[in-house]
Amino acid sequence: MPLPFAIPVGLLVGMTLAWLARSELARSEVPLVLARPFLVALGLSVLVFAPVVGYFAAFHGDWAYLYLVRWNRVPSALDLAFVLVAAAQIPLGFALASPWAIAKRSSRFLTASAIALGVVLAASAVTARRLGVSATYAQYQGGFGAVPIGRSPLGRGVLLSWAVLAAGYAWTAHVLRSARSRRP
Template identity: 45%
Template structure:
């Protein structure tokens, strides 16, 4: 995906994951950073999202920067920093929405996720030609040697990364759903456990019946 869109999409994904993790977040009063949901999102950011962004920066850098700058003129450390920042923004989106997801306030969570998506869609419409063209920086600005993204290696890369990204999102969703269904273990003195104040009377009642 274009590096300019990556942080915005990451925020939206983080908010989406926070809403899926609302059940697990509500059961724990600790910070969202200490939640299992945060750990799952961190794995997604490190092993799925950041590598996808890194793929385009490494192999299709001209398109990744939407032909606004010449990537070869930039230091590789800047590319790496932008890729890592894009992955970290998924976590920021999760944390920003976690406080609202914990109390099941869908409105604020939806705003956190919808605003970046709206910005991406607006920019995609304005930069449609840049997004749909596979070329080098020189070819794009010289208007020669370009080809539609649908018939290029870049297009196949976009399709592959979309599939991998969707698989990662589904995996995260399943993990969040599983955590949301888990119930806290009953304590020794609770009515759900086999011992405690309620167990004595129940045993005596059973003896009386006999």
């Protein structure tokens, strides 16, 4: 996933997880950062989301930066910082949406979710050409050698990463919902 997209996607994932965990959060007597649903969301962030974002930053850097900068000129520490900021978005989104979820304020939750989703969709529309090709920075800027994403290892990586994210999200949602059905 391109690094600029990871921030709103992570926020959206965290917010939806907070909504799924609203019953357990309402019953929780510990601070949010120690509540089981928050730790489950943090686990998704650390074990699934961060490696997915890190994969693209490490192996398809020019694409991850949307061909705006030469990836080989970006310090690796900056790559790491971007990946960590992106990974922090799931727990941040969870924490931001938790008060709305506990209070069952669906209108505020839906508004914030719609904004995050709108940002992702608008950015996707604006950068569709950049997202649809696999190339180096020089190839993309020079207009030569770009390959459609579906015919490249990058395309397989994107497909696999979305499958892994979907499976991780589904498992996390299952864990959070199963706790709701076990309540006394």
